[in-house]
Amino acid sequence: MQTISSSSSDALLVQLEATHIASGQVRTLSDARKQALLERLAAHVESATVTILEANRKDLDRMDPADPKYDRLLLDGSRLASLAQSIREVAALPDPSGAVLVERDLPNGLHLRKVSVPLGVVGVIYESRPNVTLDVTALCLRSGNAAVLRGGADAFETNTVLTQIIQTILEQEGLSRDCVTLLPTDRELIKTLLTATRFVDILIPRGSESLIRFVRENSLIPVIETGAGVCHTYVHAEANLDKASAIVVNAKVSRPSVCNALDTVLVDEGVAAGLLERLGPELQKWRVELFADPMSYALLVSMGYPHLQEARPEDYGREFLDYKCSVKVVRNLDEALEHIRQFSSRHSEAIVSEDAGICRRFLESVDAAAVYANASTRFTDGGVFGLGAEIGISTQKLHARGPFALEKLVTEKWIVEGNGQVRG
Amino acid sequence: MQTISSSSSDALLVQLEATHIASGQVRTLSDARKQALLERLAAHVESATVTILEANRKDLDRMDPADPKYDRLLLDGSRLASLAQSIREVAALPDPSGAVLVERDLPNGLHLRKVSVPLGVVGVIYESRPNVTLDVTALCLRSGNAAVLRGGADAFETNTVLTQIIQTILEQEGLSRDCVTLLPTDRELIKTLLTATRFVDILIPRGSESLIRFVRENSLIPVIETGAGVCHTYVHAEANLDKASAIVVNAKVSRPSVCNALDTVLVDEGVAAGLLERLGPELQKWRVELFADPMSYALLVSMGYPHLQEARPEDYGREFLDYKCSVKVVRNLDEALEHIRQFSSRHSEAIVSEDAGICRRFLESVDAAAVYANASTRFTDGGVFGLGAEIGISTQKLHARGPFALEKLVTEKWIVEGNGQVRG
Numbered sequence: 001m002q003t004i005s006s007s008s009s010d011a012l013l014v015q016l017e018a019t020h021i022a023s024g025q026v027r028t029l030s031d032a033r034k035q036a037l038l039e040r041l042a043a044h045v046e047s048a049t050v051t052i053l054e055a056n057r058k059d060l061d062r063m064d065p066a067d068p069k070y071d072r073l074l075l076d077g078s079r080l081a082s083l084a085q086s087i088r089e090v091a092a093l094p095d096p097s098g099a100v101l102v103e104r105d106l107p108n109g110l111h112l113r114k115v116s117v118p119l120g121v122v123g124v125i126y127e128s129r130p131n132v133t134l135d136v137t138a139l140c141l142r143s144g145n146a147a148v149l150r151g152g153a154d155a156f157e158t159n160t161v162l163t164q165i166i167q168t169i170l171e172q173e174g175l176s177r178d179c180v181t182l183l184p185t186d187r188e189l190i191k192t193l194l195t196a197t198r199f200v201d202i203l204i205p206r207g208s209e210s211l212i213r214f215v216r217e218n219s220l221i222p223v224i225e226t227g228a229g230v231c232h233t234y235v236h237a238e239a240n241l242d243k244a245s246a247i248v249v250n251a252k253v254s255r256p257s258v259c260n261a262l263d264t265v266l267v268d269e270g271v272a273a274g275l276l277e278r279l280g281p282e283l284q285k286w287r288v289e290l291f292a293d294p295m296s297y298a299l300l301v302s303m304g305y306p307h308l309q310e311a312r313p314e315d316y317g318r319e320f321l322d323y324k325c326s327v328k329v330v331r332n333l334d335e336a337l338e339h340i341r342q343f344s345s346r347h348s349e350a351i352v353s354e355d356a357g358i359c360r361r362f363l364e365s366v367d368a369a370a371v372y373a374n375a376s377t378r379f380t381d382g383g384v385f386g387l388g389a390e391i392g393i394s395t396q397k398l399h400a401r402g403p404f405a406l407e408k409l410v411t412e413k414w415i416v417e418g419n420g421q422v423r424g
Numbered sequence: 425m426q427t428i429s430s431s432s433s434d435a436l437l438v439q440l441e442a443t444h445i446a447s448g449q450v451r452t453l454s455d456a457r458k459q460a461l462l463e464r465l466a467a468h469v470e471s472a473t474v475t476i477l478e479a480n481r482k483d484l485d486r487m488d489p490a491d492p493k494y495d496r497l498l499l500d501g502s503r504l505a506s507l508a509q510s511i512r513e514v515a516a517l518p519d520p521s522g523a524v525l526v527e528r529d530l531p532n533g534l535h536l537r538k539v540s541v542p543l544g545v546v547g548v549i550y551e552s553r554p555n556v557t558l559d560v561t562a563l564c565l566r567s568g569n570a571a572v573l574r575g576g577a578d579a580f581e582t583n584t585v586l587t588q589i590i591q592t593i594l595e596q597e598g599l600s601r602d603c604v605t606l607l608p609t610d611r612e613l614i615k616t617l618l619t620a621t622r623f624v625d626i627l628i629p630r631g632s633e634s635l636i637r638f639v640r641e642n643s644l645i646p647v648i649e650t651g652a653g654v655c656h657t658y659v660h661a662e663a664n665l666d667k668a669s670a671i672v673v674n675a676k677v678s679r680p681s682v683c684n685a686l687d688t689v690l691v692d693e694g695v696a697a698g699l700l701e702r703l704g705p706e707l708q709k710w711r712v713e714l715f716a717d718p719m720s721y722a723l724l725v726s727m728g729y730p731h732l733q734e735a736r737p738e739d740y741g742r743e744f745l746d747y748k749c750s751v752k753v754v755r756n757l758d759e760a761l762e763h764i765r766q767f768s769s770r771h772s773e774a775i776v777s778e779d780a781g782i783c784r785r786f787l788e789s790v791d792a793a794a795v796y797a798n799a800s801t802r803f804t805d806g807g808v809f810g811l812g813a814e815i816g817i818s819t820q821k822l823h824a825r826g827p828f829a830l831e832k833l834v835t836e837k838w839i840v841e842g843n844g845q846v847r848g
Contacts, residue, residue: 024761027789028788106808114826117791119821220641246844247846254847367451367544367837369837370840372840373841374841375841375842375843375845379534379840384847385536385838397543397646398822399822411822413826414825415794417796418796421800422670422671
């Protein structure tokens with residue numbers, strides 16, 4: 001056992017080094033060649049629809065159709081067409097590499113430039129969605145990066161065929177097939193990947209909370225964490241309550257399963273009754289279950305709101321991902337800010353108020369990737385923000401915060417040109 | 425024991441949360457107030473010279489003067505004066521927070537801005553140099569961040585007095601003393617710090633390789649790694665050999681103990697003899713020990729170079745930090761690039777050549793924080809690059825690469841202002 005495992009770990013390192021070497025090829029590709037590569041890839045995905053769906057069928061046949069992962073795994077003609085379209089959209093985005101960020105001449109005659117350059121080798125660890133294979137490949141190649149893909153065992157047949165298509169296109173373009181590598185799904189190999197600091201520059205886990213935690217705890221490679229969203233909307237005493245109600249309802253029910261959906265409503269004492277009177281009938285239509293603090297609980301009982309529970313302490317700071325949310329009455333902005341400081345996951349936070357000074361204080365004071373005045377938190381999205389497809393929403397503060405998209409798949413490099421300068 | 429340890433761990437978390445709360449105060453300080461705070465701090469450091477040196481004496485008295493750490497720990501009037509001067513220089517640097525990086529109106533009327541904002545709470549783990557206490561405090565406060573300082577036990581008396589001075593100034597300015605916190609040096613508390621993801625936003629280890637490795641392996645908080653420099657200078661067939669010799673000598677001997685010093689000379693076959701003839705007499709003056717591959721070994725033997733060894737495989741990719749370097753003859757640029765890919769720590773890499781096309785290929789292909797044509801790698805430095813004092817040279821690719829200075833002590837925040845927008 002020992003021998004098999006360490007030999008396959010060695011084989012993995014050989015493969016990762018091959019991708020590291022190949023990353024030198026994509027790093028120096030011209031903008032036009034990177035675009036052409038993606039256009040060809042999109043066309044090949046379309047023309048290989050039958051082959052891809054056959055492979056996908058093999059994966060699906062091993063899964064119980066009642067499993068919630070079944071739909072995530074499923075590809076069909078229309079999903080593939082929209083994947084090809086996404087690849088074309090990435091091709092049309094501007095190349096994030098090659099930008100001159102700083103340029104200056106030093107007194108000693110050295111010419112100094114700081115430029116954006118590809119990261120190198122981007123590793124992505126994901127679960128059952130095979131669309132990630134194409135999405136990530138498109139974003140990585142567009143920005144001059146090689147990619148190491150470690151998908152889930154559920155999608156292995158589909159991912160294998162997709163990777164073959166990608167590698168065929170790479171070879172047709174005179175590049176090494178190692179520019180994009182699909183790794184075996186053996187569990188014991190994950191640790192080898194997470195510690196391969198010489199060959200992989202950045203790791204992005206995509207999937208469940210437990211996957212992300214595992215990668216964060218075990219990786220020696222820098223990780224971009226796209227975490228949970230515990231999102232608050234604070235309705236201030238000077239809010240327009242019709243607007244506030246519409247914003248809260250939208251933030252909760254327009255897509256409860258996503259990270260920018262609302263989890264907790266904070267409301268100033270003086271307007272709590274007015275807000276809940278407007279919210280109640282709307283939330284009731286969606287059978288939204290409310291976890292209420294004593295004051296809002298009393299108000300909701302008096303209105304006869306049917307889906308009601310007393311909030312327990314753990315209902316604050318909880319990401320519901322469902323037609324559920326917690327409610328709390330606060331005395332003022334300061335109490336709302338302190339609640340958010342304690343319970344926010346620093347994803348998306350909103351205030352509703354007609355008082356511009358109060359809004360400004362909220363926007364300045366709240367520490368989150370995205371902060372809103374008088375709008376729904378549901379807008380936190382790479383596409384909406386004008387960045388194109390995103391890999392996820394980063395809730396950490398280094399490198400990328402908020403939508404993590406093509407523009408951030410680069411690092412910096414200082415280029416120094418001289419004519420013999422030495423340091424005194 | 426268990427009880428004591430867990431209660432002091434709880435006390436540490438209480439302190440870290442206090443700093444997290446206090447970070448809200450520094451986050452929103454105006455540029456002018458942050459400058460004034462640092463000016464006052466510099467003045468107070470000067471006026472408290474006697475007190476600081478007394479505390480420093482207590483630390484020194486516990487250490488063997490022959491210990492190499494003794495000099496790192498030692499403060500005197502002139503070192504303190506230059507520390508106060510550094511604080512004033514940081515005060516004079518531009519505030520990196522508050523820059524509007526993106527601004528646009530969306531079709532639905534939302535007004536979108538991406539702005540630079542303070543990171544929040546910056547944790548620094550360091551060893552015996554007490555100057556770090558003042559340097560880091562100045563950089564953190566200038567950029568609107570709170571700081572958690574975990575210095576070494578050797579410098580505890582000095583660090584305690586320095587922190588008292590900082591906290592006095594904070595209170596005089598109407599701020600919480602918790603904005604800058606010095607942690608106890610108990611070893612078992614390090615793990616509590618490394619996992620306090622809710623209260624500390626970023627960790628920077630400063631010190632030995634083993635400290636940095638420990639932090640990287642155990643931290644759940646994102647780490648900025650300032651790593652080792654294994655730096656190459658490649659002398660190409662078309663190099664001006666006088667320039668090349670001057671550059672190599674400077675990169676090796678001007679300050680061998682630092683990370684941007686040269687470790688390996690790569691030289692094209694055709695100019696190896698010419699280069700070594702020029703280098704030999706210069707390196708001999710400094711008794712530089714050379715670890716040479718067979719071809720350069722033969723040439724150096726024929727020249728009678730006295731401090732010579734045959735290179736073993738581990739002499740490549742080795743950071744010498746001393747008057748030592750390895751030498752290797754290569755066939756051409758491609759072989760040099762592949763050697764650098766394999767052995768570089770991606771810190772600073774140089775080429776010497778009069779062929780502009782060859783230089784361009786090297787600068788584009790080499791993956792390092794700083795790449796040089798016809799200059800010494802010794803220039804990689806925040807001050808030289810125009811960034812002011814640096815916390816270290818980052819050899820990782822996320823967030824900061826190369827000199828990690830004031831400008832990078834910020835993250836981004838998306839601010840979205842609307843008038844009731846909801847998502848369809």
